[in-house]
Amino acid sequence: MRPLLKVRAALLALATAGLGLLPAPARADTFPDPPTVVQVVAHADDTFLFFNPDLRKVYSFPLVTVFLTAGAATTQVGPGEPFADTCLYGESRDMGARAGAAEIAGVANPTWTRTPITFAGKVAEEDTLVQAPQVKLVFFKLHDAGDANFIGGKNSQTTLQDLYQRGQITGWHQSTMGTLAADGGSDCEAQYANQTYTKAQLTASLTALYAHYNATVVYGMDPHRFASDPGNTDHLGAGGFTLDSVAAYHGPGNDGHVLLRPYRDYNVSFEESDLDSADATQKNNDFLAYLGPNRGDIPGVYHGLYDTSPDPNDTFYPPFYSRQYSRWPNGSVWTKVDGTGKLNAFAILNSQIEQWTETAPGGSWTGPTPIPGSSGLTPTLAVTVDPTGLLRVFTTRLSDYAVVTDVQTAPGVWGGWTSLGNPNSSNPTEVGDPAALTEQNGNVTVFVRNLGTGVSAKTLNPGSSWPSAWADLGGFQIRDDLSVGLDGSGAGELFAPSENGILHWKQNAARLWAGDSSPLTPAAIGKTQVSSALNADGRQEIFYADPDNPTVATQWTQSNGSWTTTPGLLGGSPPMLESVAAATGGDGRISIAIRNSGGGVSMVSQTGPNVGFSGTWPDLGNVIVGAPAMALDSDGRLVVLAFELDGALHIDRQTAAGTDSPFGGWQLAGA
Structure with a gap:
């Protein structure tokens, strides 16, 4: 188990010591266009x-x-x-x-x-x-x-x-x-x-x-x-x-x-x-x-x-x-490694969904390549990998706010868009941005906030078509920014920011979704986007912005399977903008990245598997748009991905596997 986090006041002193704007750092990569x-x-x-x-x-x-x-x-x-x-x-x-x-x-x-x-x-x-x-x-x-x-x-x-x-x-x-x-x-x-x-x-x-x-x-x-x-x-x-x-x-x-x-x-x-x-x-x-x-x-x-x-x-x-909110935050889940071992990234660019793909696992990048028929969609995307290793994308359509999805029929080949409808037939604009998960049994489930401010879901069973009806999972006063993940046993978990705190659902032994009787967090910090990653021993851990500061807060499942109920602030966390990107390295240590108050990327890692985080947050530099994403490539190296002011995707990759390995500097991904 991790050691106790330091007293909140001490952490606040560390976090506020470096407040203020950070200078735009020198760039190491190139712009396709002057920003x-x-x-x-x-x-x-x-x-x-x-x-x-x-x-x-x-x-x-x-x-x-x-x-x-x-x-x-x-x-x-x-x-x-x-x-x-x-x-x-x-x-x-x-x-x-x-x-x-x-x-x-x-x-x-x-x-x-x-x-x-x-x-x-x-x-x-x-x-x-x-x-x-x-x-x-x-x-x-x-x-x-x-x-x-x-x-x-x-x-x-x-x-x-x-x-x-x-x-x-x-x-x-x-x-x-x-x-x-x-x-x-x-x-x-x-x-x-x-x-x-x-x-x-x-x-x-x-x-x-x-x-x-x-x-x-x-x-x-x-x-x-x-x-x-x-x-x-x-x-x-x-x-x-x-x-x-x-x-x-x-x-x-x-x-x-x-x-x-x-x-x-x-x-x-x-x-x-x-x-x-x-x-x-x-x-x-x-x-x-x-x-x-x-x-x-x-x-x-x-x-x-x-x-x-x-x-x-x-x-x-x-x-x-004291507030600034993007209408459609890009979140931190827009990258996936496909069945060929190549890392992929997706975003709305040029008013359509574009895809970037490694030419070989751990190698250089191609893209952006548009997904056919992807204009007129909202920029918040959810990406999953089907059991066959093919990629699937979810978002909503601006014309009617229907949830839509497209899946590859072969690597790099897309099969066409399918509308899943909307659980809010009387007021479709109130649907939230989708979150999606490929479950351990191969089912693909998509979740959205519904008109009643709870969560609705649809599940695609392997070999079948999408059902017409949405299942109501309950919940109340959910704002948006749903997030999902698998725990160490393969059970799905869903996190929903709400007025009453962060709500949590988990699949039971029958793979049915069951909500907790009470929120994970106090109501005061319930309206914030959640990211998750697995500890080396399979325990789930979540990360989000504490609105009192705002610095990175964390909670985790304990050895008995229950969640901690008191958020812990990560020491030395710089003030952050938008969501946290989280990934588990090949050595089982979790790393996270944020867009800091200077507009650049700061990151931190656990000091060892299953324990707390370092109080040092290296600044990877650059001025980015939206939130960064983080992934582990097929070579076991962490990759941080972000969009810069040139309207292009840039990546910073570790030079070798291992959480303590240095990053090689920002590079333009594709063209």
Whole structure:
């Protein structure tokens, strides 16, 4: 058994000693394309509230922020309000966007060049930060849904969301500020006024923008409406247009290197905090820089010089400072060794599922190669290996949120997609991302969160077809991010983050799934993605982010088969972003890897089989997108896999088998 973990307070002191941003390390591998990040938001404050701190990790690279609307809601416009008309309010928010960008770039006295620029025949404004010219802002200056001067339905004009959802109807359009007399007349900038956008035109303009800047990664807003939050119509419209425009763009020179990463927005306030105190404080300061100094016109109420609407100290905005959630996190289970001994990786790239495969076990890589018919799918994937050694992929389809799967008929040959339907016939969008497992007897089972916030499952028996009905395994208030694994005896285990703690199911002797009578964890840490790995003696161990810090927490099965009920924090764990990748080495020792608060990869290993972890976390470097994955190749070497800002897969592999063997440095996988 492992020695007792150190006192929590001592671990916290170790973990917080190194808080703060880590410098982007020197690179050892190559980029297929020079990285450029483009982020598309609806309003000037969205980037600071929802894409941060990730955006802070990329400011040393070319970064283009696209603001679709002027954000000029009429609540701040008119007699007795801070702005006389909507154009003046929109222009003031633009000033706030420049101030916030300069704050993040570390420029104390910024100057900007402001230039009209044309994308697919439409004119927008491009602003370049002179002291850091890799930082650019692009303003489309469309009307905000909250602008009462822009009356939906009048003369076929419509909001951003309605344009996206019903824009195929002839004549429906959005327009730029200055198009309507009520916008402000002479206060509006004439070179951008009197432009209208249909759905097709706005999609084409964004696609042309990506091509102009050679975008390799696109950050977008969440196009999905949650039942618990009606959402912001401009956010939803911006997310939808980003989804479609990225699908029409195929990377620099059409080489396929473009990675889309949508972020959740207001609904993250219902989740646990997932940022450390340093990132949260910095994020708050970035937002204050955007708002501008307090005008001081109303005692006790913060009125920013640039944007007077948000009060950064009320109950609405502070939850965003300590939270950042991807809409579809890539998780840590997107790699598998197939029946030929080759390691494979999968991801949504170029708006379709791409596959990378070793040319020989432990060798170089080929790819990315698209899986036929895989466009229009969500980026969270589950990958299993069938009993024959062939690979199977699960995800959900954006058009109807049906769970879909494809399986190889031979190595590298895919048989075609099968829809498994959706357990939520009345509200399919509430289905969760799938988790899948090949059981010891060869059955393949897929699990999803259902409308009742429990877990539904379907099982494919060898030689049969998928059943039509979903089985209900129970559970309540499950958020998503299900994960599965096999224990040392071959029994399946399922972990489900929930409002009440991490719920756990295990297969019994009859291979039926039975849930524990109580959660593994306290409710306070139940809403976090779980990863698992086996100890050398076959005991299962789970890893997740403790939201109080957030550092890596762990629990494990004991020698009597019961789970520990008190989470232990791993000593020296740096603040982390997203999920933990875990793998067991050939010597039986577990290693884990995380995306640290500097945007790079940190990892740690057990000091010996079946015991605790080292307090030293080597930083493998790089700035990555999403969470890393970790696998053991056929030569017994650990491999860390991650996507970088060039929109390509990169790997770092040990030079020899054995947990203590060094890593050889990051390399581009495939082309």
